[in-house]
Amino acid sequence: MIEIILLEWLEFAVRWVHIITAIAWIGSSFYFIALDLGLKKNSNLPYGVTGEEWQVHGGGFYNIQKYSIAPPNLPQDLIWFKWESYSTWLSGFFLLAIVYYGGADLYLIDTEIADINNFQAIFISLGSILFGWIIYNTACKSPLGNNSNLLLLLLFFFLLFLSWFYTSIFSGRAAFLHLGAITATLMTANVFFIIIPNQKIVVSDLKAGRKPDPKFGIIAKQRSTHNNYLTLPVIFFMLSSHYPLAFASELNWAIAPLVFLLGVSIRHYFNTYHATKKKLYWTWIITFIIFAVIIGLSSYKKNSLSLSENVIDLERIYNLEITDLNNEVHDIISARCTMCHAREPLWDGFLHPPKGFVVENKEDIKRYARQVYVQSAVSKAMPPNNISYMEDIERFTIQYWYENTQIK
Numbered sequence: 001m002i003e004i005i006l007l008e009w010l011e012f013a014v015r016w017v018h019i020i021t022a023i024a025w026i027g028s029s030f031y032f033i034a035l036d037l038g039l040k041k042n043s044n045l046p047y048g049v050t051g052e053e054w055q056v057h058g059g060g061f062y063n064i065q066k067y068s069i070a071p072p073n074l075p076q077d078l079i080w081f082k083w084e085s086y087s088t089w090l091s092g093f094f095l096l097a098i099v100y101y102g103g104a105d106l107y108l109i110d111t112e113i114a115d116i117n118n119f120q121a122i123f124i125s126l127g128s129i130l131f132g133w134i135i136y137n138t139a140c141k142s143p144l145g146n147n148s149n150l151l152l153l154l155l156f157f158f159l160l161f162l163s164w165f166y167t168s169i170f171s172g173r174a175a176f177l178h179l180g181a182i183t184a185t186l187m188t189a190n191v192f193f194i195i196i197p198n199q200k201i202v203v204s205d206l207k208a209g210r211k212p213d214p215k216f217g218i219i220a221k222q223r224s225t226h227n228n229y230l231t232l233p234v235i236f237f238m239l240s241s242h243y244p245l246a247f248a249s250e251l252n253w254a255i256a257p258l259v260f261l262l263g264v265s266i267r268h269y270f271n272t273y274h275a276t277k278k279k280l281y282w283t284w285i286i287t288f289i290i291f292a293v294i295i296g297l298s299s300y301k302k303n304s305l306s307l308s309e310n311v312i313d314l315e316r317i318y319n320l321e322i323t324d325l326n327n328e329v330h331d332i333i334s335a336r337c338t339m340c341h342a343r344e345p346l347w348d349g350f351l352h353p354p355k356g357f358v359v360e361n362k363e364d365i366k367r368y369a370r371q372v373y374v375q376s377a378v379s380k381a382m383p384p385n386n387i388s389y390m391e392d393i394e395r396f397t398i399q400y401w402y403e404n405t406q407i408k
């Protein structure tokens with residue numbers, strides 16, 4: 001019992017740290033992107049300064065100047081921005097391990113998707129993240145890296161492949177989380193292995209009085225452009241576990257790549273705006289179209305009941321009186337959900353019902369009908385890993401019940 005309580009709090013604490021560090025990372029990166037794009041030239045700037053910006057914040061005025069190569073005398077106390085990124089990755093990895101590796105059979109695996117054991121699932125998770133970086137980094141360093149647009153296009157196809165791969169090996173929840181995790185790993189690895197080391201070479205060249213090779217700056221810029229476009233999708237994937245329509249619908253593999261396109265269309269608007277103050281409204285039209293397609297895809301459900309086999313069950317359900325239908329749904333939920341979602345759950349390791357969600361009696365079911373419908377009929381998010389062997393006909397019964405008796 002005490003371990004469960006400690007583990008709960010550990011998870012909460014790590015999640016708290018993770019969100020705080022992520023805010024710091026993304027916040028500083030948005031800040032610098034906007035600053036960099038908005039720098040203005042004028043003739044009074046000191047030698048070596050390529051642009052400046054005036055800002056007002058917190059009761060004071062700031063005059064920021066950018067030396068594109070370096071100031072004549074490099075100051076001793078340079079502030080580096082890197083721990084925001086590293087600590088986000090470290091806390092995120094720790095959280096992945098606690099939630100998805102610790103709870104692999106509930107969260108990571110879906111035996112209806114791929115019948116793998118905990119060890120295999122964790123191995124695939126770690127291996128794919130590592131290989132993802134190796135493949136991406138090799139592509140960037142190869143001659144392909146000289147053509148930025150082609151590289152971005154290939155990166156998109158790589159993410160498309162990963163969407164297919166993860167959704168065919170992990171539960172939908174874990175697949176989306178891994179798309180976020182691998183993307184965020186590329187971003188942090190870009191900072192750790194490329195951007196910061198290149199900047200360090202430039203700094204040491206300058207200190208030694210050598211002229212730094214401009215290629216280091218160009219490479220760092222390319223990686224930071226990738227990071228810029230990947231930021232918003234990462235946040236989408238990290239939040240998606242709260243929304244089963246995103247991760248647990250049948251076409252989740254097709255939704256994921258569109259999320260990456262959303263990242264590009266939204267960032268393009270802001271990048272252009274910060275650079276030129278031009279408002280490209282058409283990018284929002286594209287954004288809304290992509291979002292509408294995502295919504296459409298999430299609502300697609302192929303009829304998984306083979307009619308000839310289920311014709312008797314279906315006839316029976318269609319002919320039930322409302323009270324009997326209510327009883328039927330209550331029976332299904334008691335058999336498939338209540339071991340976890342009761343006031344005192346029987347499931348090992350749960351002191352409280354997960355997310356405080358309780359469907360124990362008919363009143364609970366009526367009150368939370370919509371959640372039950374979304375989690376177990378429209379999507380197959382619940383039961384996790386279909387651990388209580390919910391059948392398609394039962395999901396259909398819930399759908400029929402909700403659509404015919406609960407929607408007013």
Ligand code: HEC
Pocket residue numbers: 106241242333336337338339340341347354355357371372373375376382383384387388390
């Ligand atoms: C093995 C235990 C288990 C079973 C069985 C189970 N759930 Fe869950 N349920 C969970 C866990 C764990 C979570 C928390 C998931 C998370 O962290 O987002 C959850 C969360 C939920 C939520 C809340 C989601 C949110 O984000 O607020 C709903 C609604 C839900 N389950 C419905 C159901 C329904 C309906 C069934 C039966 C068809 C069911 N569950 C069966 C373990 C279970």
